[in-house]
Amino acid sequence: MSKVYIIHENSEWTIHLTKRLEELGVPFEEWHLDEGLFDLSKEPPEGIFYSRMSASSHTRGHRFAPEYSGQVLAWLEAHGRNVYNGSRALELEVSKVKQYLELNKHGVTTPRTIATVGKQQLLEAAKQFEGRAFITKHNRAGKGLGVQLFQSVEALKAYVESPSFEEPVDGITLIQEYIQSPESYITRCEFVGGEFVYAVKVDTSEGFELCPADACQIGDLFCPVGEEVEEKPKFQVIEGFDDPVIEKYKRVLDSNNIQVAGIEFIRNETGEIFTYDINTNTNYNSDAEAKAGKYGMLELAKFLEAQLIAEYGAVAKTR
Template identity: 75%
Template sequence: MSKIYIIHENDEWTVHLTKRLKELHLPYEEWHLKNGVVDLQSVPPEGVFYSRMSASSHTRGHRYAPELANAVIAWLERHSRKVFNGSRALELEVSKVAQYLALSIEGITTPKTIAAVGREQLIEAAKQFEGQPFITKHNRAGKGLGVQLFQSTKDLEKYVNGEEFDEPVDGITLIQEYISAPEPYITRCEFVGGKFIYAVKVDTSNGFELCPAEACQIGDLYCPVGEEKEEKPMFEVIPNFEDPLIEKLERFLEKNEIHVAGIEFIRNQEGVIYTYDVNTNTNYNPEAEQVAGVYGMLELSKFLGEELDK
């Protein structure tokens, strides 16, 4: 019997999806790829396949899960199986460099970014930002990994040569211009089946750990967009959100064969939008969805069910 196969490495991020699949009486099977075997001479089962592989898998002890997922997805695509968020999506998931270059092709503005390997090279690259604040982040990241705010190259040099330096799992650190927003929030747009479903306003007052899942807890990080004292929910669905950027983002998703994603952007003081992150294993915040009456995992389950029927 054909099924929906879920490729992932994090049970906590998958349980909400399987709950919805059960509610809709849809047959499914999980493929947890912490480790495993791929028999290249075998034939994959019939069904549709959905990858939720994460760039942050190494923070859960699953260092090579994306590499294994890449092998599994290549095997599936070789046999013409329908894979949602397949090989191209995974390529972008594990590399912000690849994300930014792909976004720029579609005319989507991203922050000025330099990629560097090596501590000396990182410090040298930062000199291009001298006189203005800048942030660092990991190329293969997720969960706000490596995000730090610096006011000068001298501050970065102390960090890079100190014991607190956070080495990226792929060795690539990004230096990126600091985007000064008039208010401390970013916007995250959610897409299912390549189509926009809703936008979320995300409060960044307490740091830049912006994963909406309840399971995301990695401690405080430096926030690149200021401070705010008012008590309010971290995630709020924006009613009837509209912006010309949505059409560009949908085109970007279509061109890169990404079917499910959360894409984050920030507006600067002049109102210019900078898109800086594409999450192809997107999660949804249950409290914000409950208030708004929209449910990402339900929409995703319906989408996968419709594709299975085809």
């Protein structure tokens, strides 16, 4: 029986999708690829495949899950299976450098970024931001890995030489200009099937928690000193969000064969947009969605059902 196969390494993030597939009666199977095996001489099963592999898998003890998934995705694609968020999506998921290059190719502005390997090179790169605030982050990230704000090269040097320095899993640390925002929030644009679903405003005044399952705390990075923050929702779906950057994002996703993603940006004091992340393993905030009446995982489940039917015709419902 043809079905939807979900490739991932974290059941906590996947259960919200499988529940929606169950509601719709769509047959599915999970492939948890923290470990496994596959025979190159055999063909994959019939069905459509959707990858939710995460760049932060190593923080959950699944160090080689993305590497293994890359081989599985290549096997599936070599046999002509329809894979959503396939090899190219995974390639961008684990490399912010490649994300920024693709965004820039399509006219999307990103913060100035320098990629480094080695502590001395990291310090040398920081000298180019002398007199300005800058941040560090890991190239293969997720969960805000390696994100730190610095006001000087001396402060970075003290961090790099301390026991608290975080070595990136791929060895690549990025130095990036700090975008000063007049308000303490970022915007995340959600896409399913390559189409814009909604934008969500994420309050970062008390940290940088981007989704309910992916806490990315970086302290007061975006919080103006001394500002009193009123009680307000952490996540808010923005009604009627419309900006020319959406069409650019859609072109980026289309050219890289990415169907599902959350793309994040921040505005500076003049209103200019700086895009800094493409998350191809996107999650959604249930409270914000319930209030807005928009549901990302439901849209994703419907999209996968439609693709399964388009390829195999009527499918046997599981309910």
